[in-house]
Amino acid sequence: MLIRRPPGTLPSEITPRSAYLRRREFCKQAAALGLIAPLLAPSGAGAQSLTAPKLPGKSSPFSTKEKHSSYGDITSYNNFYEFGTDKQEPAIYAPKMRTRPWSIAVEGEVKRKGPIDLEELLKLAPMEERIYRLRCVEAWSMVVPWIGYPLAELVRRVEPSSRAKYVAFTTHLDPATMIGLRQPVLNWPYVEGLRLDEAMHPLTLLAFGLYGEVLPNQNGAPVRIIVPWKYGFKSAKSIVKLTFMETEPRTAWNVAAPHEYGFYSNVNPGVDHPRWSQSSERRIGEDGFFTPKRKTLVFNGYAEQVASLYAGMDLKKLF
């Protein structure tokens, strides 16, 4: 009772009418400041944007105690190919994407089909802060304080049928702002997926925030998936659809290069990418010119929690 946040809206959370009327102006300013904030933020410092709306979450025992990557690094070095393949491009182009109104369509092998509005999603379960390691398939890593709640909360609510074995996530498709869609680098829209038991795992997050604030667009606003024991590309950004399926979904990177990116894509130092080693990684903001890269941990250090999901599987074959 002491831990639960009081339900409903607190008087302090109600936006004053004058501010509400100036909301578009505020958004424009926020976007403009958001653009330059990563450049202003000294790297290494954990400063927030100071302009994004607050989104607090209670702390979680699942959080790592490692040093957080800086807000500037997390929001300026992004793989979000819809906004270009350069890691600096999403921070430039994504702020123009509209994240309201937003809803997630629920389809497939599920009892409660239909769209769920973002406002409803935000209230579905109490927000938590989960500080997770993020390991990119390109052999770099960060430590990110996400705000969200277990994806399982949403999955339980929509009641998958007994035939549902997988769930696919589809990313938003907005040709007006997503300049990367002009090139067929991947099959658009971006689709990722998990086995249902992976999706239901308590570590798997439906994330809405970062550093106690609403997610910047380049990090997958307004709502994204976080699967900390898999390579970063499995954690789909800016999702608009959940499809519950009986068979393994065709996921973007797996379709693009099946010999390089498996459906599972669990972080595994023992299985190299055909073109580079996965045995070590560079922690952004920490490992640089004067420190060697660090060893990559199996399941990105979450083996204790998730290894049982893959009991009896040959993870060298099902990489």
Add this chain to the structure above:
Amino acid sequence: MRPRATGSAGAGESAPARRARQPRGAQLTAIKSVLFLACLTPFAHLVWGVASDALGANPVEAVTRSLGWWTLFLLCATLSVSPLRRLTGAHWLVRLRRMLGLFAFFYAALHFITFIWLEHWFDIAEMAKDIVKRPFITVGFTAFVLLIPLAATSTDAMQRRLGRSWSRLHRLVYVIGVLGVVHFWWLVKRDVTDPAMFAAAMTLLLGLRLLWTVRDRSSASRAASAGRIV
């Protein structure tokens, strides 16, 4: 870094090209000095970027990629000298070629150092494994190794000493150029725009040579069979 182009003063040259002004003496020295500084600019920019932490979240990646990119750029620049000379008649351009080639080697060497130092932290065994196991590294490493004899024999004295074999040796730069582009192409994850740009440049530069060689040979043999003095 390249042999003298065969037949550059021969049949293919047009009349206006022969009239092109050739800078010499102090003028050429000035041009060389400007080029020298221009070639150093990317390096200076990286040094400044590292010192002032201006290279973004992953400065190591930024430095490695930039050094590789400039190596390829300078290889293309080196390979442009002969075709440009032939097309414009500006023979003095060849006086800049050695500097361009040596700067390509300079950036390649720095790029290789990032591999030893930043990628592998001087772990020779890991490095050897990488070179054997990963085709894009095998290819890049080969290209770098092949550049070494070219840089070592770039002096006037070496050129005189080696005579005709100098030209043959320095034709290796064609192979190096191709290997460099393949190295870049194979390492990118998905977006091949940049490697494709270099591939197009390399195809043009090597294609022109092939075309000219074939044409010059056939016109030379035609002239010979017609009994004319060539």
